[in-house]
Amino acid sequence: xxxxxxxxxxxxxxxxxxxxxxxxxxxxxxSYYLHWVRQAPGEGLEWMGVINPGGGGTAYAxxxxxxxxxxxxxxxxxxxxxxxxxxxxxTALYFCAREALPxxxxxxxxxQGTLVTVSS
Amino acid sequence: xxxxxxxxxxxxxxxxxxxxxxxxxxxxxGNNFVSWYQxxxxxxxxxxxxxxxxxxxxxxxxxxxxxxxxxxxxAITGLRTGDExxxxxxxxxxxxxxxxxxxGTKLTVL
Numbered sequence: 741x742x743x744x745x746x747x748x749x750x751x752x753x754x755x756x757x758x759x760x761x762x763x764x765x766x767x768x769x770x771s772y773y774l775h776w777v778r779q780a781p782g783e784g785l786e787w788m789g790v791i792n793p794g795g796g797g798t799a800y801a802x803x804x805x806x807x808x809x810x811x812x813x814x815x816x817x818x819x820x821x822x823x824x825x826x827x828x829x830x831t832a833l834y835f836c837a838r839e840a841l842p843x844x845x846x847x848x849x850x851x852q853g854t855l856v857t858v859s860s
Numbered sequence: 861x862x863x864x865x866x867x868x869x870x871x872x873x874x875x876x877x878x879x880x881x882x883x884x885x886x887x888x889x890g891n892n893f894v895s896w897y898q899x900x901x902x903x904x905x906x907x908x909x910x911x912x913x914x915x916x917x918x919x920x921x922x923x924x925x926x927x928x929x930x931x932x933x934x935a936i937t938g939l940r941t942g943d944e945x946x947x948x949x950x951x952x953x954x955x956x957x958x959x960x961x962x963x964g965t966k967l968t969v970l
Binding site for chain 1: 907911958
């Protein structure tokens with residue numbers, strides 16, 4: 741069965757960077773795009789971007805361009821999302837999600853979420 | 861401010877039918893497939909509907925989706941207390957080149 745397992749909660753200072761991991765199992769890793777979606781406390785879902793594990797290509801939401809970097813380690817079937825210049829409003833639950841089919845933009849499996857708290 | 865507009869909350873009695881609307885534009889819903897997600901507090905969203913009306917394996921036919929022009933609708937029949945959750949619509953936006961979501965709708969089963 742498909743599993744996406746994310747790294748644990750982080751507490752960061754404003755201005756710092758955070759790197760969250762998402763380890764995939766149960767399917768052919770290179771065959772599915774992986775996305776990152778975040779959710780601030782009490783708020784809705786917000787798309788951050790996508791990475792193609794097969795070739796490493798990425799596309800980022802306009803809001804996060806210049807601050808977010810997504811990467812992949814195919815040897816461990818893990819993708820990473822790094823967000824820099826953290827602010828208090830980056831406090832959120834960060835999810836990785838598998839895109840079911842290329843360019844269909846719907847997500848059939850999700851990680852459990854990683855809480856990132858930004859506080860001085 | 862979300863690109864897709866959903867009502868903040870809806871409510872209905874057990875056994876009844878409820879609909880949740882999702883309003884967009886020609887750059888998103890009007891020209892792309894819509895998906896719907898169910899989310900319980902503190903947990904990851906779960907896919908309910910994709911490609912406007914299709915249900916993944918394991919999703920009961922009490923859940924259905926439809927679209928008309930630049931709007932989409934999720935309908936839930938035979939409401940149960942276990943359906944109390946937040947529901948989100950999502951799609952691709954051609955102008956923004958982003959995946960966009962609605963602001964979410966909280967369903968209360970009275």
